[in-house]
Structures are given as C-alpha cells and as structure tokens.
Amino acid sequence: MGRRQTYPTKELSRRSFLVLSAVAGGGLVLGLPNLNASADETSAQTPFEAYLRIAPDSSVTVLSAHVEMGQGIFSGIAALVAEELDADITQMHAVGASGNTRLYNNITMGGTMQETQGSSAMSSSFERYRRAGATARAMLVTAAARTWNVAEEEITVDAGVIAHPSGKSASFGELVEAAVRQPVPSDVKLKDPKDWRYIGSEKLRRLDAKAKSSGRQDYTIDIKLPDMLTAVVAHPPLFGAAVKSFDAAAAKRVKGVVDVVEISHGVAVLGQNMWAAIKGREALVVEWNNDKAEKRGSARLLQEYRDLAARPADALAVSRGDADLAMADAATTLEATYEFPFLAHAPMEPLNAIAHRLGDRLDLWGGFQMPDHYQKIAAKTADLPQDAVKLHVTMAGGAFGRRGTPDAQIVVEAIECAKAIGWRVPVKVQWTREDDITAGRYRPMCVHVLKAGLTQEGKVSAWKHRIVGQSILAGTQYEQYVQGGVDPSLTEGAADTPYGIPHFAVEVSNAKVGVPTLWWRAVGHSHNAYVMETMIDELAAAAGSDPIEFRIGLLAERPRHIQVLNLVAEKANWGKTLSAGRFRGVAVHETYGSVVAQVAEIVVDGDGGFRVDRVVCAIDCGLAVAPDQIRAQMEGGIGFGLGATLHSKITLSDGAVDQTNFDTYEVLRLSGMPKVEVHIVPLTSPSTGAGEASVPPIGPAVANALAAATGRRSRVLPLQPLS
Known part of the structure; x- marks a missing residue:
C-alpha cells in the first residue's frame, strides 16, 4: 500500500482540489475526502497524492507519474488532461508525483513500481490521465447543473469556461468547491479522436519552453533551503575501493567548510556553499584501501x-x-x-539530492526516475517508516538512465550526510562534472x-x-x-x-x-x-x-x-x-x-x-x-x-x-x-x-x-x- 495523507477539512477547503486515484487494473475512481469527516476518516478514504488539482484561480495542476527530464512528458500528460477536461492549455501546469505505487505505477512496464524508463511514459499515461480529465469535467458539469438548476446535457465546457444557453457561465475555480461534493461517475465517455483539440495537434507546444529558454526553470541544483549545507563527496579513485583513513584538518581550515564526515561511498565535505565544499575536498587527505578495487585497464x-x-x-x-x-x-x-x-550518461545537470529531516518526517528533493524505490531505500537508510519519507520529484536536467540507479546512491549520500550531522540542517549533495564522469555508472x-x-x-x-x-x-x-x-x-x-x-x-x-x-x-x-x-x-x-x-x-x-x-x-x-x-x-x-x-x-x-x-x-x-x-x-x-x-x-x-x-x-x-x-x-x-x-x-x-x-x-x- 502507498502512503496516505490526511487532508484536514480546512486545508481542503482552502486548496480546493480534485483527487483521482488508480485502482487495480489501471481503472480510475475519484477518491474525495468527506468534508465533514474527522482527519482519521479522511485519511482512510484519500490517497496521499492525486492526478489532478484545480485551484480557485482555475489553474489546473497535473501530478505526473513520470519525471520530466527533458523528454517533454509533463507537457504531454498535461495535454491529455486538458483534452478531456476541455481546459485551455494555458491553464495547465504539471509537477512530479510520488509516494504511492498504486497511483503512479508504470502500467506499461507491469504496474509494480513507479518508474520513467523504456520510453513508456506516454503509453502508461494515455488512458489514465485522459480519464482523470474526463472525470473531473463530469463533476464540474454536475456541479454547474445543480447550482444553476438546469439539465447537465445543456451545459458546455470550452477552454476552461462552463456555460449554459441561459447566459450563466463560470470558471473551473468558481465551481470546484461544489464539484468536490458531487457523486463520482462510475464511468465517463472519452472524446472521439475527431474531436481532439490538443492530442495530435501540430500547434501543441511544451509548457516549460519559456521558463527553460529564459533560464527561469528551477532544477534541484537551483534549490536553496534555509540554512542548507552543500556537500561534495570524495569518492574512491578506483571502483571497489574503500576509505582506510582520512585527515580532515586541512579541509576544516577552509573558509566556509562546516564539517567532514565519512559515508558509505567515501568522505563528504559539507560547506556553506558549493565553492567552500569543493575547496575543502581539495584539501582533504584520504588513504584508500584498494584490496578489492578493480585495477584492470x-x-x-x-x-x-x-x-x-x-x-x-x-x-x-x-x-x-x-x-x-x-x-x-x-x-x-x-x-x-x-x-x-x-x-557515460553525462547529463547537463550532474547528480544531486537534498535531504531534510524535521521530527519524524524526512523530505527529499531530486529528479528521481524511480521514486517509490528511492523512497524505500531512503526509509531504510534514515531508520524511518516508508510513509515518513516525502519525495519532491523535481525536473531533471537530463538523465538518459543515470537518475534511476538501483542502489539510489545519490539519495543515500544525502541522507547519510544529514544524518552524520544530527539532522540539524538540510543537506544538498551535489556532484561535479568530474564526479559524474569519473565515479559514475x-x-x-x-x-x-x-x-x-x-x-x-x-x-x-x-x-x-x-x-x-x-x-x-x-x-x-x-x-x-x-x-x-x-x-x-x-x-x-x-x-x-x-x-x-x-x-x-x-x-x-x-x-x-x-x-x-x-x-x-x-x-x-x-x-x-x-x-x-x-x-x-x-x-x-x-x-x-x-x-x-x-x-x-x-x-x-x-x-x-x-x-x-x-x-x-x-x-x-x-x-x-x-x-x-x-x-x-x-x-x-x-x-x-x-x-x-x-x-x-x-x-x-x-x-x-x-x-x-x-x-x-x-x-x-x-x-x-x-x-x-x-x-x-x-x-x-x-x-x-x-x-x-x-x-x-x-x-x-x-x-x-x-x-x-x-x-x-x-x-x-x-x-x-x-x-x-x-x-x-x-x-x-x-x-x-x-x-x-x-x-x-x-x-x-x-x-x-x-x-x-x-x-x-x-x-x-x-x-x-x-x-
């Protein structure tokens, strides 16, 4: 079972979103919290994440089961939802989802885990996200019909506007509060391909093009949390080698270096910024045990x-x-x-991840290709239950397979660094280009x-x-x-x-x-x-x-x-x-x-x-x-x-x-x-x-x-x- 999140009544009223969840076999049901239920009752009915959220300003956020790493899947999935929702494409946004294998499993790859690989994202998403949009549209229409006391079949939806021949009209945001209270249709009819507006259109463009071309798109490398430290790791120069001993004295004298800690993959230097961490690593003295290292050329x-x-x-x-x-x-x-x-994979954004623990909850940021698998490894590394680990799946600056490592190395490094300093502040582990080329996969x-x-x-x-x-x-x-x-x-x-x-x-x-x-x-x-x-x-x-x-x-x-x-x-x-x-x-x-x-x-x-x-x-x-x-x-x-x-x-x-x-x-x-x-x-x-x-x-x-x-x-x- 995936993690389930409690949605308090006041929080739901303020955010006003629709929650759609997958059931066995890839079908869809709409799991909506009972607004009058207690927090525990709400948790029992509601998956912790969703496919679709509609905000009061009528913006539509799609939670993508697949990570965006340059291939355009955020835009493609958003177009699937917009098509059946009859939204305007300018209303659409997409973010990475995670934490619930049942919701976000890759149907094409067998449905056992959430993963972005094998060029399967669109085939896995095609019907699932269209049904999400169609179901949300049906509930909005029902809400409008009951609010206006008119027949549902008389209502039209076009470019994000719900209208009736009488002249009544409303935006998605104006009706979403009423929509979440409507019964969930057991089945919805998807559009005939001849009526598609976005799917297959030569005019459809990426939603992230402007942000990326202007340099405003944030990746994990751009994220800065309060008091966050940046860590770089001295990895063994030979594959299979291990730390024998290290002298951190000179590294700690570098301005901005806060700590030096040994982790399972090497020795990490934590600094107030990337430059301090790099200069500290240059001053670090490590003796390596090469007994089990690969030494062949x-x-x-x-x-x-x-x-x-x-x-x-x-x-x-x-x-x-x-x-x-x-x-x-x-x-x-x-x-x-x-x-x-x-x-080498050599993506433009080298590997990185951020770990931040507050109390019994651990938050992780990164462009993860296998989020639920990383979540399991993170929980084990941090000695926490899996439902205490929250992943924030960011856009990735390239991947080509590199961000889907079976041992979740980058996540383990971030957690071990944060754990070694008592979890007192967030830690970002950032690999350099040289790390990526010389210590990669x-x-x-x-x-x-x-x-x-x-x-x-x-x-x-x-x-x-x-x-x-x-x-x-x-x-x-x-x-x-x-x-x-x-x-x-x-x-x-x-x-x-x-x-x-x-x-x-x-x-x-x-x-x-x-x-x-x-x-x-x-x-x-x-x-x-x-x-x-x-x-x-x-x-x-x-x-x-x-x-x-x-x-x-x-x-x-x-x-x-x-x-x-x-x-x-x-x-x-x-x-x-x-x-x-x-x-x-x-x-x-x-x-x-x-x-x-x-x-x-x-x-x-x-x-x-x-x-x-x-x-x-x-x-x-x-x-x-x-x-x-x-x-x-x-x-x-x-x-x-x-x-x-x-x-x-x-x-x-x-x-x-x-x-x-x-x-x-x-x-x-x-x-x-x-x-x-x-x-x-x-x-x-x-x-x-x-x-x-x-x-x-x-x-x-x-x-x-x-x-x-x-x-x-x-x-x-x-x-x-x-x-």
Missing part, C-alpha cells in the same frame, strides 16, 4: 573480452533452426568482431563476434552472434529478469531481431568486471542495433542488393518496418545520384515498440575526414500525441547517438577513469550537428515512445555511409579516422 579488459568470445558461451539467449549446419552449407560467409567502449563495454551466411541466391541463411559484456541487472532488485544467465538488457535489439533469418542464434558470455554499469539511453539497443544494421548492410553488399530492398526482403512479416523504410527512402530521395564527395547509409531499428529508420548523408573531404551533413528520419510511434515534441526527441536522440558514434568513450588506466570532463569525454558539439528532417507515420494505434528510439539507428546509418564512401567497414566505436 581498458586494453587488458578488451583482450579478456576477446578471449571470452573465443571460449564456449555462458548462455544461449535465442536459437531457431540450426545456425551451425546452415553456416556450413552457406555459399558465402562473413565474419566480424565489434568493440564498444564504456559510455556506465553503459557496459561490449565485444560482439558475429558470423553470417548467404545462400547462392543471396539470401541470409544463417546468423551466429556472441555478445560479451557485463550484466546490468545482476545483483540488483531486477535480478529475477536474468534468466538462464541471460540479461535481456544486454541482448535486446539482437535476440529479438525483426529480420526473418531462418537459422539464428545469439549467445552470451558474462564478463566479471568491477566497473559499475547502468542502463544508458536505449540500453542494449544502442550497441546491438549497430551490429545488426552494419552486418545486414555488409550482407546486402555481398549479395549485390540495394540496402533498403535487401532489408525489406527480410521483413516480410514486419509491415511497420517496411513502412518506415519506404517513407525514409522517399524523403531522402534514396536511389538518386549524389554529388561528388557525398555518400549515404541507411539503418532501421525497433526500440521499445517504436520503429525508426534513418538515412545519414555524409560529406568526405580531401584530407580524409568527413562530416555528417544530413539525416532523414522516419518514425512509427503509434499515435503522435505531441508531434512537435516527437520531432524534438528525434533530433536530440540523433545528436546524442552521434556523439557516441563519433567521439565518446570511457577508458581506464590501471582501473582509474581517464576522462574527467567534456574536454576529454567528448560529446557532439553544435557545430557537428547535421540537418535533421523528421517524418512521422500518421497512425491512430496506441502510442509507444520517442525518448530513445532515434539513438540506435544513427550510428549504423553513418557507418554504412562511410562504407559506401571507402569500402571499409567500421567495427570499433567511436569511429576511427578514415586515413
């Missing part, structure tokens, strides 16, 4: 991965037909080894070994694929999803390939490495798509086939893939002769239910360099609730994926991370961003997602363009120089 790890690939696999992820027998009969075989480095390093066969007729007959890498899920609360030694986050995008290859096998060899890993934008799809799509392209070349036609021939049972390929080919003028020095490549991939095809056009210069000049992208994500946001996500994902394709890598020397900031961990600069054209397949089928789907295809599309230019296949990322 990247070169050694890579060789060990290659050696693992040459031995029998640990597990079989998928097998159909007989890949070995078919390979032996193949007219042509191709073999390749692919190498991928560790990658990474996309696993991987090696893929692949062999594929073609028949005499140029058809793909066999595919045998070995993936060597770390499990992200092993040792976490998600370990039950590791079945038979196979972590699905390592094999997704390969084991479930849409290509109709009759004899197909994917194996896994699990590497044991002390470097902490985490899901990175598109997770396993981000490297598996590269392998699948570059090898398919290489097979097409060996068969003497057009790359798009070759793919379509393998996708007979996947009409969505064929449709996006045809669309991207049309918009990119595939087949048209390019000017000298220009080359293009194609890739298509399905990520968490959305299918994206991309054509990358590169320009090769006379010095052996190249640049990505143009990318044409087609996406099938089901119903496009907010087309403008989808295009923005496609563009952003292409830039994110290009950075990893062309520049980014995390390397280790004797176990220590070599990169420290954006000067050495290079991401895509604005000057390297190509022209991007996005085309959305017009559909009315259920929404899937757009936050991650454009990342996997961009790397192979660029690599395939390079192969067209040079005849050389690129199997190591980031891409190596041409000369």
Whole structure:
C-alpha cells in the first residue's frame, strides 16, 4: 500500500482540489475526502497524492507519474488532461508525483513500481490521465447543473469556461468547491479522436519552453533551503575501493567548510556553499584501501573480452533452426568482431539530492526516475517508516538512465550526510562534472563476434552472434529478469531481431568486471542495433542488393518496418545520384515498440575526414500525441547517438577513469550537428515512445555511409579516422 495523507477539512477547503486515484487494473475512481469527516476518516478514504488539482484561480495542476527530464512528458500528460477536461492549455501546469505505487505505477512496464524508463511514459499515461480529465469535467458539469438548476446535457465546457444557453457561465475555480461534493461517475465517455483539440495537434507546444529558454526553470541544483549545507563527496579513485583513513584538518581550515564526515561511498565535505565544499575536498587527505578495487585497464579488459568470445558461451539467449549446419552449407560467409567502449550518461545537470529531516518526517528533493524505490531505500537508510519519507520529484536536467540507479546512491549520500550531522540542517549533495564522469555508472563495454551466411541466391541463411559484456541487472532488485544467465538488457535489439533469418542464434558470455554499469539511453539497443544494421548492410553488399530492398526482403512479416523504410527512402530521395564527395547509409531499428529508420548523408573531404551533413528520419510511434515534441526527441536522440558514434568513450588506466570532463569525454558539439528532417507515420494505434528510439539507428546509418564512401567497414566505436 502507498502512503496516505490526511487532508484536514480546512486545508481542503482552502486548496480546493480534485483527487483521482488508480485502482487495480489501471481503472480510475475519484477518491474525495468527506468534508465533514474527522482527519482519521479522511485519511482512510484519500490517497496521499492525486492526478489532478484545480485551484480557485482555475489553474489546473497535473501530478505526473513520470519525471520530466527533458523528454517533454509533463507537457504531454498535461495535454491529455486538458483534452478531456476541455481546459485551455494555458491553464495547465504539471509537477512530479510520488509516494504511492498504486497511483503512479508504470502500467506499461507491469504496474509494480513507479518508474520513467523504456520510453513508456506516454503509453502508461494515455488512458489514465485522459480519464482523470474526463472525470473531473463530469463533476464540474454536475456541479454547474445543480447550482444553476438546469439539465447537465445543456451545459458546455470550452477552454476552461462552463456555460449554459441561459447566459450563466463560470470558471473551473468558481465551481470546484461544489464539484468536490458531487457523486463520482462510475464511468465517463472519452472524446472521439475527431474531436481532439490538443492530442495530435501540430500547434501543441511544451509548457516549460519559456521558463527553460529564459533560464527561469528551477532544477534541484537551483534549490536553496534555509540554512542548507552543500556537500561534495570524495569518492574512491578506483571502483571497489574503500576509505582506510582520512585527515580532515586541512579541509576544516577552509573558509566556509562546516564539517567532514565519512559515508558509505567515501568522505563528504559539507560547506556553506558549493565553492567552500569543493575547496575543502581539495584539501582533504584520504588513504584508500584498494584490496578489492578493480585495477584492470581498458586494453587488458578488451583482450579478456576477446578471449571470452573465443571460449564456449555462458548462455544461449535465442536459437531457431540450426545456425551451425546452415553456416556450413552457406555459399558465402562473413565474419566480424565489434568493440564498444564504456559510455557515460553525462547529463547537463550532474547528480544531486537534498535531504531534510524535521521530527519524524524526512523530505527529499531530486529528479528521481524511480521514486517509490528511492523512497524505500531512503526509509531504510534514515531508520524511518516508508510513509515518513516525502519525495519532491523535481525536473531533471537530463538523465538518459543515470537518475534511476538501483542502489539510489545519490539519495543515500544525502541522507547519510544529514544524518552524520544530527539532522540539524538540510543537506544538498551535489556532484561535479568530474564526479559524474569519473565515479559514475556506465553503459557496459561490449565485444560482439558475429558470423553470417548467404545462400547462392543471396539470401541470409544463417546468423551466429556472441555478445560479451557485463550484466546490468545482476545483483540488483531486477535480478529475477536474468534468466538462464541471460540479461535481456544486454541482448535486446539482437535476440529479438525483426529480420526473418531462418537459422539464428545469439549467445552470451558474462564478463566479471568491477566497473559499475547502468542502463544508458536505449540500453542494449544502442550497441546491438549497430551490429545488426552494419552486418545486414555488409550482407546486402555481398549479395549485390540495394540496402533498403535487401532489408525489406527480410521483413516480410514486419509491415511497420517496411513502412518506415519506404517513407525514409522517399524523403531522402534514396536511389538518386549524389554529388561528388557525398555518400549515404541507411539503418532501421525497433526500440521499445517504436520503429525508426534513418538515412545519414555524409560529406568526405580531401584530407580524409568527413562530416555528417544530413539525416532523414522516419518514425512509427503509434499515435503522435505531441508531434512537435516527437520531432524534438528525434533530433536530440540523433545528436546524442552521434556523439557516441563519433567521439565518446570511457577508458581506464590501471582501473582509474581517464576522462574527467567534456574536454576529454567528448560529446557532439553544435557545430557537428547535421540537418535533421523528421517524418512521422500518421497512425491512430496506441502510442509507444520517442525518448530513445532515434539513438540506435544513427550510428549504423553513418557507418554504412562511410562504407559506401571507402569500402571499409567500421567495427570499433567511436569511429576511427578514415586515413
């Protein structure tokens, strides 16, 4: 059961909000406090949070089950509510919700926890929040009808105004007090899509655009509580190391440093401001115990991965037909080894969290991707019952998976710091960019070994694929999803390939490495798509086939893939002769239910360099609730994926991370961003997602363009120089 909050009668009267709660199976009931009940009786009826609040000034606040981290979900969910509520979009606001798994569980991901991941926020929210808006609208209409003594069917609602032909009208705020006293309709009728005003509209824009573009949007990094201290943590320079001893004398002499405390992840310096804490950490002397630390460097790890690939696999992820027998009969075989480095998430806002305990209540602030899971860990760390922990889920300045760590490290650090000083003031733990790059969690390093066969007729007959890498899920609360030694986050995008290859096998060899890993934008799809799509392209070349036609021939049972390929080919003028020095490549991939095809056009210069000049992208994500946001996500994902394709890598020397900031961990600069054209397949089928789907295809599309230019296949990322 989730936490339940008591709403005293006077407080409810002043705030005037509607409270909607989910029941088992994803349905909705309206849980309204009895205004004449005692506090205890009210608590027994009312969930502690809600989906929708209407204030006396008619502003509508939507409590989002999903955290806003740049993908636009606050605006999308607010549009769902506004559509069925018949509100004006300018009335709408959204904030992060938390604390009640039953209310805010991710329906698409199984409904067991609140989480923002897998590009599932819109599919989880689509019906739930529309019903919230429709239910609130019905109660407002009933309130108006009874107040004015007219029939409900005579009342209209438009742009936040409730009206009757007699001339009577009222705003939401004027009727909300009466609305909360009305019976809750057992069922509400949702709008016919032909009547939608906001859903699918090209005019729909983000609600937070003005605040963000003007610098007025607050993130956790901006929050300042009275008397708050800021802490930075000295983390071990090697993963797995621990504090042996430390000398805080010099650190404490730094002006503004208040305290130095040991916590489970290192030694924290608490200051009156960030600068004092940083300077105090620089003066801190720590001796580390490296007995259990990871001391291998990247070169050694890579060789060990290659050696693992040459031995029998640990597990079989998928097998159909007989890949070995078919390979032996193949007219042509191709073999390749692919190498991928560790990658950092590098969101613009590094990790942070604030902990503040007052009496028996603990308040936490942060852009949390898994709020209820963090709440449980916070309660255990603070020695409090779970319902005594209140999370304030703030907007996050980027995440890409980084703000969903199974051990809730940033929350634990904030709580341990506040606890170490007796809870006397709030404490914000703020990581620096260097902390994020050198002490973070990474996309696993991987090696893929692949062999594929073609028949005499140029058809793909066999595919045998070995993936060597770390499990992200092993040792976490998600370990039950590791079945038979196979972590699905390592094999997704390969084991479930849409290509109709009759004899197909994917194996896994699990590497044991002390470097902490985490899901990175598109997770396993981000490297598996590269392998699948570059090898398919290489097979097409060996068969003497057009790359798009070759793919379509393998996708007979996947009409969505064929449709996006045809669309991207049309918009990119595939087949048209390019000017000298220009080359293009194609890739298509399905990520968490959305299918994206991309054509990358590169320009090769006379010095052996190249640049990505143009990318044409087609996406099938089901119903496009907010087309403008989808295009923005496609563009952003292409830039994110290009950075990893062309520049980014995390390397280790004797176990220590070599990169420290954006000067050495290079991401895509604005000057390297190509022209991007996005085309959305017009559909009315259920929404899937757009936050991650454009990342996997961009790397192979660029690599395939390079192969067209040079005849050389690129199997190591980031891409190596041409000369």
